Amino acid sequence: xxxxxxxxxxxxxxxxxxxxxxxxxxxxxxxxxxxxxxxxxxxxxxxxxxxxxxxxxxxxxxxxxxxxxxxxxxxxxxxxxxxxxxxxxxxxxxxxxxxxxxxxxxxxxxxxxxxxxxxxxxxxxxxxxxxxxxxxxxxxxxxxxxxxxxxxxxxxxxxxxxxxxxxxxxxxxxxxxxxxxxxxxxxxxxxxxxxxxxxxxxxxxxxxxxxxxxxxxxxxxxxxxxxxxxxxxxxxxxxxxxxxxxxxxxxxxxxxxxxxxxxxxxxxxxxxxxxxxxxxxxxxxxxxxxxxxxxxxxxxxxxxxxxxxxxxxxxxxxxxxxxxxxxxxxxxxxxxxxxxxxxxxxx
Amino acid sequence: xxxxxxxxxxxxxxxxxxxxxxxxxxxxxxxxxxxxxxxxxxxxxxxxxxxxxxxxxxxxxxxxxxxxxxxxxxxxxxxxxxxxxxxxxxxxxxxxxxxxxxxxxxxxxxxxxxxxxxxxxxxxxxxxxxxxxxxxxxxxxxxxxxxxxxxxxxxxxxxxxxxxxxxxxxxxxxxxxxxxxxxxxxxxxxxxxxxxxxxxxxxxxxxxxxxxxxxxxxxxxxxxxxxxxxxxxxxxxxxxxxxxxxxxxxxxxxxxxxxxxxxxxxxxxxxxxxxxxxxxxxxxxxxxxxxxxxxxxxxxxxxxxxxxxxxxxxxxxxxxxxxxxxxxxxxxxxxxxxxxxxxxxxx
Numbered sequence: 001x002x003x004x005x006x007x008x009x010x011x012x013x014x015x016x017x018x019x020x021x022x023x024x025x026x027x028x029x030x031x032x033x034x035x036x037x038x039x040x041x042x043x044x045x046x047x048x049x050x051x052x053x054x055x056x057x058x059x060x061x062x063x064x065x066x067x068x069x070x071x072x073x074x075x076x077x078x079x080x081x082x083x084x085x086x087x088x089x090x091x092x093x094x095x096x097x098x099x100x101x102x103x104x105x106x107x108x109x110x111x112x113x114x115x116x117x118x119x120x121x122x123x124x125x126x127x128x129x130x131x132x133x134x135x136x137x138x139x140x141x142x143x144x145x146x147x148x149x150x151x152x153x154x155x156x157x158x159x160x161x162x163x164x165x166x167x168x169x170x171x172x173x174x175x176x177x178x179x180x181x182x183x184x185x186x187x188x189x190x191x192x193x194x195x196x197x198x199x200x201x202x203x204x205x206x207x208x209x210x211x212x213x214x215x216x217x218x219x220x221x222x223x224x225x226x227x228x229x230x231x232x233x234x235x236x237x238x239x240x241x242x243x244x245x246x247x248x249x250x251x252x253x254x255x256x257x258x259x260x261x262x263x264x265x266x267x268x269x270x271x272x273x274x275x276x277x278x279x280x281x282x283x284x285x286x287x288x289x290x291x292x293x294x295x296x297x298x299x300x301x302x303x304x305x306x307x308x309x310x311x312x313x314x315x316x317x318x319x320x321x322x323x324x325x326x327x328x329x330x331x332x333x334x335x336x337x338x339x340x341x342x343x344x345x346x347x
Numbered sequence: 348x349x350x351x352x353x354x355x356x357x358x359x360x361x362x363x364x365x366x367x368x369x370x371x372x373x374x375x376x377x378x379x380x381x382x383x384x385x386x387x388x389x390x391x392x393x394x395x396x397x398x399x400x401x402x403x404x405x406x407x408x409x410x411x412x413x414x415x416x417x418x419x420x421x422x423x424x425x426x427x428x429x430x431x432x433x434x435x436x437x438x439x440x441x442x443x444x445x446x447x448x449x450x451x452x453x454x455x456x457x458x459x460x461x462x463x464x465x466x467x468x469x470x471x472x473x474x475x476x477x478x479x480x481x482x483x484x485x486x487x488x489x490x491x492x493x494x495x496x497x498x499x500x501x502x503x504x505x506x507x508x509x510x511x512x513x514x515x516x517x518x519x520x521x522x523x524x525x526x527x528x529x530x531x532x533x534x535x536x537x538x539x540x541x542x543x544x545x546x547x548x549x550x551x552x553x554x555x556x557x558x559x560x561x562x563x564x565x566x567x568x569x570x571x572x573x574x575x576x577x578x579x580x581x582x583x584x585x586x587x588x589x590x591x592x593x594x595x596x597x598x599x600x601x602x603x604x605x606x607x608x609x610x611x612x613x614x615x616x617x618x619x620x621x622x623x624x625x626x627x628x629x630x631x632x633x634x635x636x637x638x639x640x641x642x643x644x645x646x647x648x649x650x651x652x653x654x655x656x657x658x659x660x661x662x663x664x665x666x667x668x669x670x671x672x673x674x675x676x677x678x679x680x681x682x683x684x685x686x687x688x689x690x691x692x693x694x
Contacts, residue, residue: 002574002575002577002578003522004444004523004524004547004548004574004575004578005443005444005578006442006443006444006445006446006447006578007446007447008446009442009443009446009578009581009582009585012581012582012585014580014581014583014584014585015584015585015588016584017404017407017588017589018404020403020404020405020406020407028403031404033402033403033404034402035402036402037398037399037401037402038398038399038401038402042398042401043398043399046393046398046594047394047398051384051385051389051390051393051394052384052385052390053563054384054385054389054560054561054562054563054564054598055380055381055382055383055384055385055560055561055562055563056367056375056380056562056563057364057365057367057378057380057556057562057563058367058562058563058565059367060364060367084431084587084590085587085589087586087587087588087589088586088587088590091586091587095353095356095467096352096353096356097351097352097353098353099353099354099355099356100353100354116585117585117586119585120442120582120585120586175350176351177351200351201351209404213401213402214401214402215401215402215403215404215405216400216401216402216403216404216405216592216593216594217401217592217593217594218405218589218590218591218592227349227351228349228351230349231349231351231352231353231356233361234352234356234359234361235356235359235467236361237361237362237363238356238359238361238362238463238464238466238467239434239435239438239464239467240431240432240434240435240438241362241364241434242364242432242434242565243431243435243565244565245563245564245565245592245594245595246563246564247393247563247564247592247594248592251401
């Protein structure tokens, strides 16, 4: 603590990302990275890029990528926002759209960065418990609010909400923004992007870090009504004009254009998830029904933290959360079939 | 304006960066980019990088770059902070260190993003006029404050403050942070980094966008006492854990390690600046004494805005500001000798 710190930051509890170890030869199933490399078109685009151009500023609008994403999702460019990873997109969305007098509603168990943003920006939040099946019940969100946010599929449970339930919420909740964080949507859930045309208060966020194998490049996006996007742009341009560097723009654009590779690698991960779920169940684990690139599993007789530590001793990283309601679960990212076989051998 | 926007953002006036035109064959002297490409070691490091690794998250601490910068400036790693361009570093510094009850002091004419941050973060600012020679007079900053920020060399004037004057201010102003934005310091001013060991309230920011020819990659840094850096890290980790992507870390580290190229290109720009200054003076311009990679010039008989537009018609971009106290000046970035010759031919 320093007397020079702004008073508002003294009580912050920053987000703790999963470990990024510097040793090699680990089986890394702790941060939901994709086991497959970026699309060949991405690698080609980066190798072809004339690095001398890096002396110039990037396009502050990243129009090339905006245009590719708009086309891909059948939207206008004015319905697309880009940022330095979906974490930055979310931070700017909290600033632009969630600082109201009524509280923000969010699941009690979800991506833990949401409560950090509330803390940073002094946003009052109501954290709504999951139901007894660890599901988000959107009926619980029909109350006075200054905004609603949830992840679909949710993290770290992996459970998806049917689109029809999200539409019911949107039809009932028209006076505040509903932000659906779709970081994991490509692994088996239905995207709410289809609802953007009908609901001007819907904002959907995506990331290139999971299904597009570009965690190392930091690219996130938001989709919504042009008025919401305009609000995000105002805040972004009051914070950092050029959050996406030239190579991130190149890599992300090439990724969007290689749809066959994208679909193939997503399907492989879905197949491995099903195989992993069955194998875990055979070992006595309860596995929540996942639509993401991870599974959330608990064993009736094995302490989760002890398991996590024993796997770590065998150079296999999985994620454990200390929060009491989920501290008997492990979140296990889906790797290759070979990696999951090695995990099963150790368990 | 949308009812969904947070009330605090409705009155924002975002920063307007210099134009990044999409047409080619322009002589681009409007955003202070470096006319020389990044160091050969940077290009080599990017070409050697195994793009398959991009599926993984980057090191959230960017330790490799922190270590290289600490060594270069003879600091500890705990005295180094990194961000997505110096704009993000500045935004996080305003959040972490300048939200106090007393007002922030800044020059009335300086980098215009400072006042945008104040607006975004609801920081009360006192804007202190330059003296009649367009210089920052630090005697004017010895008054009650919650922080002090200025650029050295200042923008858009290019005028540097001697280090002895900065040290006098630091010796007198011990209760708030003094942030010296050294975006242009490598073109002829003395860095205040040497004073960090003695003044725990000094924060110095640098960018890789100017002297290191990496505007396209978005890399900025701050240097200061570990307590100040810790405050910045807390805010960064409450906003976005991984602002620097893998390729930005690689490029910046390689740049630091190629010091000969760095010094050579800085010196070439200084030489061209001197040549340009003389040529402008011969044409009747008044040119402020610049220690940056641009000159700020005014002509007693030619309207600056008209000149800017005429140059634009000839495919030469320079920057003009509409602010009354400087609206008869042009800010001209230093390009290659050939580019400056073409500018002179048109003037």
